[in-house]
Each structure stands twice: as structure tokens, then as C-alpha cells.
Amino acid sequence: MDKKIKLIYLILILTLNFSCVEKKSTEKEINKPELLATSKTDTLKFTSGIRAIHQDSKGNYWIGSHNEGVSFYNGKYFEYFTSNEGLSDNQIRSIQEDKNGKIWIGTAKGASVYENGTFTNYSTKTTEPKYEWNKTNGDLWFYAGEEDGINRFDGINMNYLIFPKPKNKNPDNSFGVTDISESKDGKIWIATYAALFNYDGKMVNIFDHKNLKLNDNDLLHIRSVLADSKGRIWIGNNGIGVLLMEGNTIINFSEKNNLIQLTSTRRGDKSQPGTLEHIFAIEEDSEGNIWFGDRDTGAWKYDGKNVTNYIIDSKLTSPMIWTIYKDNNNNLLFGMAEGNIFKFNGKTFEKQF
Template identity: 75%
Template sequence: MRLIYLILTLTLNVSCVEKESTEEETSMPELVVASKTETLKFTSGIRAIFQDSKGNYWFGSQNEGVSFYDGKSFKYFTTNDGLSNNQIRSIQEDTNGRIWFGTARGVSVYDKKSGVTNYLTKTSEPKYDWNETNGDLWFYAGEEDGISRSDGMDVNYLIFPKPKNKSPASTYGVTDISKAKDGKVWIATYSALFSYDGNKIDIFENEKLNLEENKVLHIRSVLADSKGRIWIGNNGIGVLLKEGETTINFSEKKNLIHPKSTRNGNKSEPGTLEHVFAIEEDLEGNVWFGDRDTGAWKYDGKTLTNYSIGDKTSSPMTWTIYRDNKNNMLFGMADGNIYRFNGKVFEKLF
């Protein structure tokens, strides 16, 4: 039953087309947000937002590839231009200014001189000892066994050390990654949370996260905040908060789980925080949650404030929350729109 639940709640929309790059790219000017001349044409949902070191924005969609925005116009990249897949799950930049895309089927790296180069996330030579590899770039690598890591040159497929009591229905596709200020990497997968400090891998599953037997992990987001707290967003059981060795169900403590909630992915009632697909921290230390059904939530350490985003009749799902280079909080939505919080309300940016 759990496997059926996972299949029903995942909407991958994966394209299987893989082509070599033929894209030739010209130089890219600095971003000037005020001078945009057209709107973003994605409709399938914004899964990733990234602002590079030159100020340009990159937007990753659910199934329409990547859009690049230089402050004047949008440019689009798909499998026709060399991407591994049109579902973009993460966007990063290496020390040489190259842009890396974690897709649903492989990793693509874009260089303005050489175009797009693709790497398979799964290889015939996986690494079981993570310490044999290097790099600060981490990527989704399928639903079963591991994660991809790159130093900007080589891409290695690393195998997760699974919990000893894992269920046959457990799946370990990477859903989110957060890097703590102490250098530790926190990796969210559907069935467990992993941390890696450059030497040791720790596993956090039901028992370590202090969950009751009837509570099922389905992790969709993680944040290591500036105070050293670990926030874990689930699709069904809400937000878990890990502080040191103690973990609580934050949503339950704040009475944000509906009394009749099935906790298994069904649609939530207004005023609840049960399906958290995105978590981010703003410059003031407020923690933001993006709920699938109930909009955005801001926690200032004492008070939780719930905001509606976009058309209240449709209540679009928040796929991702991103803090840009100027500390703007951007919210990527399932309807293909991007909103910015101006301190009081949400305004549509793209």
C-alpha cells in the first residue's frame, strides 16, 4: 500500500529524450530586474530558481526545461538544445561559472563556450565510500540507491547506507539538499534523512526522528538554518524540527495538523501545515514554509503567519522558495508563476 501511495503522490512527468548539445551561447550581461520586457512562458511549474554570480536568473520547470533571464528577455533550453531531461530539479554554479542542472534523468552542465555537456547520474561503478570523492555539487540520481556528487569535473554516483530496518517499499530518491554553516550536507530522501560531514554519514529514519509507528516519512524538503536547527518538511505529517538530539513534530506542536487528517498525502484543510515541499530562511532569520495546499507560512520564532499566493480560487502549490543575491524571497509556483514577497504581500514577478 505504501508503494502505491508513493506512486500516486509523485508526479515526475519525465521525458526520456537525450541528445548531444548543439547550443552555442553568446556572452550574458548583468541582470537588471526592472527592465524585463516579456513574461516567463512556463506553465508546468517552477521547481528550481537560481541567481548566478553575474546576477542572471535561471528557472527550472517541471517539464519544459530551463529558462535564462538576463534582465531584458528570456531564453529557453530543452532536450532539443542538449539537456538530459526537461524536468529540472536543481540549479547550481561551480567555481568556473558553469551552470549545473540536476534533471530527472541525469546531470547537465552549461558553459557559454562549449554549450551543454551531459552526465549519467547512475554508473556501473558506484562509490560506497563517499570519502573517496570530492565536490560541493550534489544531485538527484534516481529513486533507489544514491546521490550524485561533482567537483566540477567528475560526477560520481554515491550509494546511501540504508537503514537496517528499511521497508521493501522504501525509496531513496533525493528530494532536497541543504548545506549547514558548519559544512555538513543534509540530504532529504523520501524515506530517510541523511547527513554527511565530509567524513561520516548519519541516517535519520522513523526511530531517530522520534516518530510514532503510524507516522510515515515522506520527506520533500530540508533546511539547515542559521541557528543550527534542521527543519524537515514532509508530504503528510507536516514539519519536523530537529534541534541537537531532540526532534519534535513542529506542525503538531503548533496545532497545524487537522484532527481528521489521514497524514498520507490527501488534500489538507485551510489553516494546516501538512504538506511542506519547500523551506527557506530569509535575511532576518524567519523560516518560510511552502505548503502544497495552504500557501506560504512565515515563522519568526514565536508567531506563524499564513499567506495566500496568487489567485485564491486556485491556491497554486509552492514548489520552491529561493533567497536571491539581494535577499529577495522568491516563490516558484506549480502554475508556472514566480512571486516575490515585498515585506507585506506577494507580488507577481514573472
């Protein structure tokens, strides 16, 4: 009897231990799933559009798609990662690297950080909003869904900061974050559909329809923002073109350069050739030129005097540019709606990926 009791007791202990191990493993899989690539290819296979590009400190490229996850390119082949491998979501909004070499991927449903072969996810916690921005810290900022705030990571927690927003008079617009840029004086410029905000470390300032001195029939629908090396703020709109803030002066850059069609409703209707009305991306190159990516008319360059329009590739079905990125070698890369990436070689565009 004693031997049988001991045997049963031993089996019980082993069963409990195994059960605990299984539970811990499951928790790890949920919170920090092992990073397993779905496939490897010699060429980039995305077709849904390139929304984010980042070259890390080791020279690798991270490429974010519109709805197919992320691709990692090490100079030899592309690897692909989706929500099946641990990403928060397959729609990528931003990619950045922190001071410790971790890669942070902003998605439509939270942020994912890559380190040592695994993803760790941080969701947007809108149920615990913070109104006093200056009581938080951190250099990592993320889209927080179609809500009224932005995510800021402090090294431990993902804080949800509320915008001191004006009343939204347009039901078609939200305060969902569309772009983020940091100026040379350290201010964070945050583009949302309905307004532009900046944070100087102490307080948040609002630039809405009224503060931007827009016409009554102008619909503010911001898709991009750039704080350039000269201290100017470029604002890309989906409908009314480019706005330029320089000191206390605000102008409609597209309108001043006759780049808005006279019959435009300024409500997002298709741009005619030779117009700059729907700007989804803005970047500054190494020579100080400002580049714009238009939804309908391709790439534009402003050299301080002249504005030049470029057709990236006449074979593309769509000329839409989702993102413009300057890599570690000062190459200007253009992420297209069809899933390609082109590089500007100083005169023309050549397919990079």
C-alpha cells in the same frame, strides 16, 4: 591513366576526410550540443510549475520548470532550453553555479552544465557505485534518480555514492533525493522520501523513522530540508508536517503548533485551511524568519514566536509552492505550481515573473 588514377585517389582522400569531419561533428553534437534557444519572450511562459530558481553571479536568473526545461532571463527577455537543445531532461530538480561561473542544472536524468554557449551532460552511472564517500570530493551534489544514492561531481567525474540505508519498510517510498542543504558547519543534509542523511566529510548518518522518533502511524515522506543559520534542521514532510531537529531534540513542529488536522490520516490527504501538513519547500529569509511552502495551503512564516499563513494570490487555481529562493538582493521568490514566480515585498506578494 596516371591522371585518372591520381584523380580517383584525390576523390578517395577527400571523401575519407569529409567522413571523419562528419563523425567528429556528430560526437560533438551528442556530447556537447550547441546551445540554441527555442524562443525568446517578454514574459515567462512556463505553465507546468517552477521547481528551481537561481540567480547567477552576473545577476541573470535561471528558472527550472517541472517538465518544460530551463529559462534564462537576462533582465530583458526570457530564452528557453529543452532536451532538444542539449539538456539531459526537461524536468529540472536543481540549479547551481560553481566557483568558475559554470551553471549546473540537475535534471530527472542526469546533470547538464552550461558554459560558453553549450551544454555538456553527465548521466547517472548507477552501475559503478561508490560506498566510501570520504574517498571522493567535490561541492556539487545532484539527484540520482529513484535509486539508493546521490551524485557528487569531483571536477572530472560524476560519482554515484550509495546510501548506507536502513531497510525500507514502505514500498511506496524510495531513497530518491528530494532536497539538499548545507549547514554552517559544512555538513551536507540530504532529504530522500524514506530517510534523511547527513554527511560530515567522514561518515554518513541516518535519520529514519526510528531515529526521528516518529509515532507508529506516521509515514515518513520527506520533500524538503533546510539547515538554517542557527544550526537547526527543518524537515518538510508530505503528510506529517514539519519536523524540527535542534541539538538532540526532535519535535513535530506542525503538531506542536496545532497545524495538523485532527482527522488527518497523515498519508498525504488534502490539507484543510489553516494546516501545515505537506511541505515541499523551506527557506530562511535575510531576517532569520523560516518560510514553508505547503502543497495545499500556501506560504507560512515562522518568526521565532508566531506562525503566519499567507495566501499568495487568490486568483491562482493551485496554491502549491514548489520552491522558495532567496536571490542576490535578499528578495524571497516563490515558484508556483502554475508556472508563476511571486516576490514577497515585506507585506504582500507581487508577481515577479
